[in-house]
Amino acid sequence: AQSVTQLDSQVPVFEEAPVELRCNYSSSVSVYLFWYVQYPNQGLQLLLKYLSGSTLVKGINGFEAEFNKSQTSFHLRKPSVHISDTAEYFCAVSDRVYGNKLVFGAGTILRVKS
């Protein structure tokens, strides 16, 4: 079984500042890793995913994440945030071995202030 822990429930940050949203996971098998964004009253949009290969993954809207196998982490970063990045961000894992059901963390609300 897998589990995901998002270490911060809310992250306030000023516009144009860098941000890191932290995610740790636990799994007995190899996993795929994802970050999704959810704007108010909307569904989930994929930001980026790690399947294999380079541990630094670039996604949409200037976001990137780094897979660290030894620390079982997949932290999301952006060098300069915009007001429009205000949303809830979810880290998720899926089993490489069987099926593609997603196990999500509890989410991190990113609040960008002007």
Next chain:
Amino acid sequence: DAGVTQSPTHLIKTRGQQVTLRCSPKSGHDTVSWYQQALGQGPQFIFQYYEEEERQRGNFPDRFSGHQFPNYSSELNVNALLLGDSALYLCASSFVGGSDNEQFFGPGTRLTVL
């Protein structure tokens, strides 16, 4: 290309009633997964349908059931509604032959149980 669509957008029911939610997958996708997202939480996997059969199931009671039709669309049925069933229900579709395990999410159905 239409993405994943869900209906209805919002629904209000009373305790003990039954509800049916509907999902049409993204064009070319053959697998549908359902997730429940309670307020302030991450989505929780309910079940997944492929080839009109339930392929995986999360930790949800038998009151939650589903169906997949030959055109790959799907329904989620919940019987004997409880107040705790109030949530955003998300449908996600994917292609079983895909190599990246990516799921595409619909906008969700907001269910309120009074």
